[in-house]
Amino acid sequence: MTEKKHKQIFVQGAISSAFIADSIQKHSTKTNIGAHSIFLGQVRSDSINDRKVVAIDYTTYEEMALEKMHELREGIFAKYPLTCMHIYHSLGTIAAGELCLFVFTSSIHRKEAIDACEEVVELIKKELPVWGKEIFEDESYQWKENK
Amino acid sequence: MTEKKHKQIFVQGAISSAFIADSIQKHSTKTNIGAHSIFLGQVRSDSINDRKVVAIDYTTYEEMALEKMHELREGIFAKYPLTCMHIYHSLGTIAAGELCLFVFTSSIHRKEAIDACEEVVELIKKELPVWGKEIFEDESYQWKENK
Amino acid sequence: MAIEIKAFGLLADITGSDFSVIEQRDTDSLRQLLAERYPALSTIHYAIAIDKKIVSGNTLINETSSVALLPPFSGG
Amino acid sequence: MAIEIKAFGLLADITGSDFSVIEQRDTDSLRQLLAERYPALSTIHYAIAIDKKIVSGNTLINETSSVALLPPFSGG
Numbered sequence: 144m145t146e147k148k149h150k151q152i153f154v155q156g157a158i159s160s161a162f163i164a165d166s167i168q169k170h171s172t173k174t175n176i177g178a179h180s181i182f183l184g185q186v187r188s189d190s191i192n193d194r195k196v197v198a199i200d201y202t203t204y205e206e207m208a209l210e211k212m213h214e215l216r217e218g219i220f221a222k223y224p225l226t227c228m229h230i231y232h233s234l235g236t237i238a239a240g241e242l243c244l245f246v247f248t249s250s251i252h253r254k255e256a257i258d259a260c261e262e263v264v265e266l267i268k269k270e271l272p273v274w275g276k277e278i279f280e281d282e283s284y285q286w287k288e289n290k
Numbered sequence: 291m292t293e294k295k296h297k298q299i300f301v302q303g304a305i306s307s308a309f310i311a312d313s314i315q316k317h318s319t320k321t322n323i324g325a326h327s328i329f330l331g332q333v334r335s336d337s338i339n340d341r342k343v344v345a346i347d348y349t350t351y352e353e354m355a356l357e358k359m360h361e362l363r364e365g366i367f368a369k370y371p372l373t374c375m376h377i378y379h380s381l382g383t384i385a386a387g388e389l390c391l392f393v394f395t396s397s398i399h400r401k402e403a404i405d406a407c408e409e410v411v412e413l414i415k416k417e418l419p420v421w422g423k424e425i426f427e428d429e430s431y432q433w434k435e436n437k
Numbered sequence: 438m439a440i441e442i443k444a445f446g447l448l449a450d451i452t453g454s455d456f457s458v459i460e461q462r463d464t465d466s467l468r469q470l471l472a473e474r475y476p477a478l479s480t481i482h483y484a485i486a487i488d489k490k491i492v493s494g495n496t497l498i499n500e501t502s503s504v505a506l507l508p509p510f511s512g513g
Numbered sequence: 514m515a516i517e518i519k520a521f522g523l524l525a526d527i528t529g530s531d532f533s534v535i536e537q538r539d540t541d542s543l544r545q546l547l548a549e550r551y552p553a554l555s556t557i558h559y560a561i562a563i564d565k566k567i568v569s570g571n572t573l574i575n576e577t578s579s580v581a582l583l584p585p586f587s588g589g
Contacts, residue, residue, distance in 0.1 A: 164311035167330065171387040174335035181328035183314065184589050187398065188321035201588065204521050204581055207565040232588060240318040244589045251334065257408050264400060264589065272562070272581075273588025274522030286523040287587035331513050348512065351445055351505055354489040379512060391513045411513065419486070419505075420512025421446030433447040434511035 149209040150216070152230045157241035158183075166229060166247055176226050178253035180260035184244030186237045194279040198238045199287065204272040215266045223259040225250050230263065232273060243275075296356040297363070299377045304388035305330075313376060313394055323373050325400035327407035331391030333384045341426040346434065347383045348390065351419040362413045370406040372397050377410065379420060390422075440467075440498055444506040451477050452506070465495040467504070483508045516543075516574060520582040527553050528582070541571040543580070559584045 163181070170176055189196045212230065219228065226249045233243040246263050250256040267273075268289045275287040310328070317323055336343045359377065366375060373396045380390040393410050397403040414420075415436045422434040439459055444452045452475055461467040464485050472479040484491045486505040487498060498504060515535055520528045528551055537543040540561050548555040560567045562581040563574060574580060 160311040160315040163314060164307040167310060167389075168307040170332070171389075174333075174386040176332050177334040179328075179330040179332060181326075181330070182400070182404065183326040183328070184400075185317070185323050185326060185396075186321075187324040202521065203588070204519065204562070204565075204583065207562060207581065210565050239321040242314075249332075253329070253331075253411060257329065257411070261404050261408075264404070268589040269586065271588045272521065272583055272586055274584065275587040276522070286584065288585045289587045289589065349445065350512070351443065351486070351489075351507065354486060354505065357489050415513040416510065418510060418512045419445065419507055420510055421508065422511040423446070433508065435509045436511045436513065 149213040152209065152212055152232050153203060153205065153234050154231050155233075155235050157233055157237045157243065158231055158245045160242075162231075163242075163245060163247075166245075170227070170249055173226060173249070175251060176249045177251050178256045179247065179249045180253075180256040181248075182244070182246040182260050182264045183242050185242055186239045188239035189277070191277070191279075191285065194281065194283065196239060196277045197280050198236050198278045199243065200236045200276040200278055200284075201232070201234050201243065202274050202276075203232075203234060207272050211270055211272070212267075215263070215270065219259050219263055219266075222262075223248075223250070223255045225255060225259055228259065228263070230267070232267070232271070236278070296360040299356065299359050299379050300350060300352065300381050301378050302380075302382050304380055304384045304390065305378055305392045307389075309378075310389075310392060310394075313392075317374070317396060320373060320396070322398060323396045324398050325403045326394065326396045327400075327403040328395075329391070329393040329407050329411045330389050331411075332389050333386045335386035336424070338424070338426075338432065341428065341430065343386060343424045344427050345383050345385045345425045346390065347423040347425055347431075348379070348381050349421050349423075350379075350381060354419050358417055358419065359414075362410070362417065366406050366410055366413075369409075370395075370397070370402045372402060372406055375406065375410070377414070379414070379418070383425070440500075440502070440504055442467075442504045442506065446508040446511075447481065448478070448483055448506045448508050451475050451481075461498060463495050463497050464492060467498065471506075481508065516576075516578070516580055518543075518580045518582060522584040522587075523557065524554070524559055524582045524584050527551050527557075537574060539571050539573050540568060543574065547582075557584065
């Protein structure tokens with residue numbers, strides 16, 4: 144159970160706006176924070192060869208993903224003077240219009256929070272073993288590939 | 291009343307997390323959006339010469355600020371293919387830990403939302419005629435100056 | 438001609454937020470008058486907006502212009 | 514020696530998400546075996562992780578290694 148030491152980032156199902164509000168609200172007691180940067184990934188209803196995406200089903204190799212995220216987190220905290228960082232990624236079926244990724248960085252001055260947030264989003268897309276299966280209206284599907 | 295045509299960005303008092311959640315939620319019907327970038331400014335309890343900031347009191351030259359924001363908004367939309375952009379700035383007394391700025395950009399792909407959000411925040415700090423008065427515990431104050 | 442002037446932030450603390458001056462037809466002479474009337478102003482950096490646009494260099498002031506004194510911004 | 518293998522995403526569709534192979538002591542021979550057993554795999558780009566680290570080049574597989582086949586990521 145060595146994975147236990149790594150912070151969980153995965154949540155089953157979509158990320159709700161109420162959950163995001165709650166996360167933001169919790170930071171009001173940290174009065175050394177001056178800036179928050181938030182990235183939200185939303186499932187897009189792309190049309191691929193005339194078929195419309197209605198949802199994405201996310202799966203992961205969880206043990207590896209949490210170990211990798213731990214490593215990425217340490218790199219980010221070493222590089223940017225952040226007050227805190229929170230990351231949530233959905234698993235399971237997320238409908239078009241719902242939120243599947245929530246990255247939240249906070250710092251004293253704006254530059255660090257903004258730069259760290261952007262970098263974390265890029266790292267998540269490139270380095271986290273997570274796979275999205277785009278599900279079409281007719282229940283056919285295709286596997287996504289990040290650019 | 292030519293100012294009427296410009297979108298209002300000022301709100302009296304702090305920006306609540308519930309308001310932010312509501313703004314996010316409204317975008318779930320726009321299923322062409324893939325990415326949201328949000329910046330939040332939070333009033334920081336700095337210590338200046340041993341006096342602690344307990345609040346910032348914001349005032350503006352509203353007619354000029356709304357005209358300027360309209361111009362900045364048009365520049366941003368010309369430069370970035372955004373789905374939408376929302377900006378809210380507090381006026382009045384905002385306590386340390388409360389939110390005073392909310393910039394929210396959305397786009398199909400992440401890069402545009404992230405870059406536009408950062409640029410708008412910089413433009414707001416540099417070009418909007420808004421002034422923050424840092425109020426200390428003993429009710430003395432000093433005027434802020436953006437770097 | 439009386440020119441109505443708005444002042445903001447730190448400048449409003451010094452001059453009041455609304456006041457008027459007589460017969461200043463350009464921004465240089467306005468700055469000079471203000472420095473005489475409010476000595477504290479002479480050490481403060483501020484911009485002048487005419488009709489909601491910041492002007493640079495000496496600029497004419499019309500009777501109908503809205504004139505504003507703007508200390509450095511600190512929004513956000 | 515039987516090696517337990519996990520597969521993810523598109524690869525799990527082809528091989529199943531858990532299966533085992535006999536006596537493949539390095540990643541090159543594992544790739545070769547898989548290409549023979551699952552012809553669809555030969556045209557798919559994938560990485561191999563051993564003990565949760567992606568390996569590059571031919572790498573030895575121990576009996577106790579956890580081996581995973583990873584198609585291109587698409588999280589976020």
